[in-house]
Amino acid sequence: MSVGQVDVSAILERGRSLTTPVLREAIGRLAPPMDIVGSYHFGWTDAEGNPATGAAGKGLRPAMALLSAQVPGADPKAGVPGAVAVELVHNFSLLHDDLMDEDEQRHHRATVWKVHGPEQAILVGDAMFALANEVLVESGGPEALRAIRRLTRATRALIDGQAQDLSFEKRDRVSVEECLAMEGNKTSALLACSASIGAVLGGAPDEHADALERYGWHLGLAFQAVDDLLGIWGDTAVTGKPSWGDLRQRKKSLPVVAALAAGGPASDRLARLLATPADGEETEEQLAERARLIEDAGGRAWTQEEAERRHRAALTALDDVPMDAEVRNAFVALAEFVVVRKK
Amino acid sequence: MSVGQVDVSAILERGRSLTTPVLREAIGRLAPPMDIVGSYHFGWTDAEGNPATGAAGKGLRPAMALLSAQVPGADPKAGVPGAVAVELVHNFSLLHDDLMDEDEQRHHRATVWKVHGPEQAILVGDAMFALANEVLVESGGPEALRAIRRLTRATRALIDGQAQDLSFEKRDRVSVEECLAMEGNKTSALLACSASIGAVLGGAPDEHADALERYGWHLGLAFQAVDDLLGIWGDTAVTGKPSWGDLRQRKKSLPVVAALAAGGPASDRLARLLATPADGEETEEQLAERARLIEDAGGRAWTQEEAERRHRAALTALDDVPMDAEVRNAFVALAEFVVVRKK
Numbered sequence: 001m002s003v004g005q006v007d008v009s010a011i012l013e014r015g016r017s018l019t020t021p022v023l024r025e026a027i028g029r030l031a032p033p034m035d036i037v038g039s040y041h042f043g044w045t046d047a048e049g050n051p052a053t054g055a056a057g058k059g060l061r062p063a064m065a066l067l068s069a070q071v072p073g074a075d076p077k078a079g080v081p082g083a084v085a086v087e088l089v090h091n092f093s094l095l096h097d098d099l100m101d102e103d104e105q106r107h108h109r110a111t112v113w114k115v116h117g118p119e120q121a122i123l124v125g126d127a128m129f130a131l132a133n134e135v136l137v138e139s140g141g142p143e144a145l146r147a148i149r150r151l152t153r154a155t156r157a158l159i160d161g162q163a164q165d166l167s168f169e170k171r172d173r174v175s176v177e178e179c180l181a182m183e184g185n186k187t188s189a190l191l192a193c194s195a196s197i198g199a200v201l202g203g204a205p206d207e208h209a210d211a212l213e214r215y216g217w218h219l220g221l222a223f224q225a226v227d228d229l230l231g232i233w234g235d236t237a238v239t240g241k242p243s244w245g246d247l248r249q250r251k252k253s254l255p256v257v258a259a260l261a262a263g264g265p266a267s268d269r270l271a272r273l274l275a276t277p278a279d280g281e282e283t284e285e286q287l288a289e290r291a292r293l294i295e296d297a298g299g300r301a302w303t304q305e306e307a308e309r310r311h312r313a314a315l316t317a318l319d320d321v322p323m324d325a326e327v328r329n330a331f332v333a334l335a336e337f338v339v340v341r342k343k
Numbered sequence: 344m345s346v347g348q349v350d351v352s353a354i355l356e357r358g359r360s361l362t363t364p365v366l367r368e369a370i371g372r373l374a375p376p377m378d379i380v381g382s383y384h385f386g387w388t389d390a391e392g393n394p395a396t397g398a399a400g401k402g403l404r405p406a407m408a409l410l411s412a413q414v415p416g417a418d419p420k421a422g423v424p425g426a427v428a429v430e431l432v433h434n435f436s437l438l439h440d441d442l443m444d445e446d447e448q449r450h451h452r453a454t455v456w457k458v459h460g461p462e463q464a465i466l467v468g469d470a471m472f473a474l475a476n477e478v479l480v481e482s483g484g485p486e487a488l489r490a491i492r493r494l495t496r497a498t499r500a501l502i503d504g505q506a507q508d509l510s511f512e513k514r515d516r517v518s519v520e521e522c523l524a525m526e527g528n529k530t531s532a533l534l535a536c537s538a539s540i541g542a543v544l545g546g547a548p549d550e551h552a553d554a555l556e557r558y559g560w561h562l563g564l565a566f567q568a569v570d571d572l573l574g575i576w577g578d579t580a581v582t583g584k585p586s587w588g589d590l591r592q593r594k595k596s597l598p599v600v601a602a603l604a605a606g607g608p609a610s611d612r613l614a615r616l617l618a619t620p621a622d623g624e625e626t627e628e629q630l631a632e633r634a635r636l637i638e639d640a641g642g643r644a645w646t647q648e649e650a651e652r653r654h655r656a657a658l659t660a661l662d663d664v665p666m667d668a669e670v671r672n673a674f675v676a677l678a679e680f681v682v683v684r685k686k
């Protein structure tokens with residue numbers, strides 16, 4: 001896949017291929033059976049422990065971490081400990097969130113708690129979190145403490161975001177601002193860290209790392225807005241997620257929250273429908289009606305515009321950092337990739 | 344309580360009183376309701392959120408962290424970030440372990456997952472782990488990275504130990520060596536970190552910190568041996584734990600494992616009894632017989648001797664570190680306190 005003159009697939013592939021061996025070595029350090037469970041989670045083995053061909057995500061975070069090392073002119077490899085640490089924190093949060101949210105599938109595979117039990121999901125998540133710090137400590141450079149500082153801040157935000165997300169489920173109404181704050185914590189914080197941690201390890205000053213964090217923060221919100229759109233209107237065959245998934249769960253995602261805040265007949269009818277507790281499984285017709293009301297109230301268009309606004313803000317943040325044109329073009333292409341994706 | 348010329352209660356009290364305000368401030372940073380849940384866990388509030396008088400543990404870890412800062416001649420307060428970080432990691436592991444082990448009570452109070460649900464136990468545990476790093480990063484001194492390195496190593500060991508402990512439950516036999524390795528990870532690693540992290544923050548060389556870790560490591564094994572004895576023969580009214588608790592759970596603790604390894608008639612009979620799966624709740628007579636067999640096979644005496652051996656090894660490790668006589672006497676008294684305790 002290319003965006004403009006940039007081969008985005010190659011950038012993502014470089015991130016995965018430089019990061020995966022270090023990640024596998026780190027997971028291999030865990031006491032049994034955590035090593036096996038970790039390996040299953042990453043898709044390197046199947047539920048029986050046989051080698052598998054991986055079913056990992058897009059690899060956006062490691063790609064960004066390596067790219068950011070090039071900002072101060074370092075070798076992309078200088079970003080590898082940061083890429084591995086960010087991936088470990090991301091996957092620690094997936095293991096725990098899937099258990100808390102009782103999600104049974106991820107990337108078309110049964111989640112760890114379903115296959116290996118809740119204890120292993122908790123424990124291996126904890127171990128990945130600890131390994132993330134271990135990898136940064138071992139990177140040994142003079143910048144390790146600065147990288148740990150940023151990763152710690154992002155991890156705290158990630159956990160705050162999950163707490164907010166869980167608390168929203170128990171509430172009737174959530175404002176657009178609260179939803180954006182939650183999504184910022186849950187999605188943007190770690191993407192912001194990914195986009196800056198390589199730069200820190202490569203010796204960039206904090207001022208440049210902060211600007212790269214702003215790029216990642218806005219991009220995270222764009223990413224999440226697109227995710228929220230796909231969660232309602234995405235093509236199930238492409239996303240691998242159940243159709244109307246977010247509606248079925250009555251998730252207070254951006255399009256819903258924006259539609260409820262908009263006012264008017266469609267917004268009011270949507271609010272009335274959501275005020276009635278679901279009586280068992282809802283029908284396709286009920287879900288389709290809710291999707292239509294969200295669209296009629298302007299929730300879909302607002303979220304699409306929000307993604308575009310955040311996309312532009314991400315690009316503007318890049319203006320504050322000197323870097324080679326090739327590196328800048330790659331950051332621009334990754335941002336484009338995030339906003340136009342179909343899954 | 345005094346040991347020799349040293350007032351152990353005062354040392355423990357100093358640790359608690361200097362650490363608790365910083366700990367409370369850190370927990371207060373968490374997004375709601377995690378702040379409330381954390382506060383409940385530490386016993387600062389009851390299940391309804393009303394102020395309570397705390398039901399914390401002995402405070403051995405913070406006391407040691409502060410004392411260890413005095414080894415290189417620093418003010419005990421230099422150890423506070425280390426004490427807080429160690430307490431946060433310890434309590435993160437309690438929150439997750441109580442959930443994994445389905446323990447409903449701790450210090451005579453309902454555990455967090457029973458009161459606030461499994462999600463909050465997972466999430467607040469995660470948050471405490473992240474806060475531990477945050478507090479050390481914020482301590483800002485030149486030694487923060489060295490302290491994080493040691494805390495990370497201890498945390499990884501702690502998680503490995505819990506994985507080993509869980510895996511032992513599914514096995515028929517565990518060797519004495521495996522049991523000691525598990526207890527070393529689960530108990531000694533963090534005590535070793537507690538006894539050295541203040542010294543690191545206070546500027547001690549790694550060689551001295553390593554010797555203090557050895558003191559803490561052996562003391563942790565002595566602590567655990569005593570714990571295992573109390574888990575079978577402790578006075579319920581004093582320990583606050585159910586009578587025959589460890590026997591009822593068929594825990595492969597040191598006295599049991601040592602008794603099974605000893606051979607002879609009592610050992611063989613114990614092995615036969617344990618080979619039969621428990622058919623519902625076991626009677627007091629059945630548990631009492633098992634306790635007697637463990638004692639007859641020498642498991643109780645061996646564990647008592649192990650506690651004494653480890654106690655001596657801890658004191659020997661102190662010989663390798665120069666420090667004021669007052670500080671040395673306090674370390675010696677804390678070790679004595681650990682081995683003679685009744686709860």
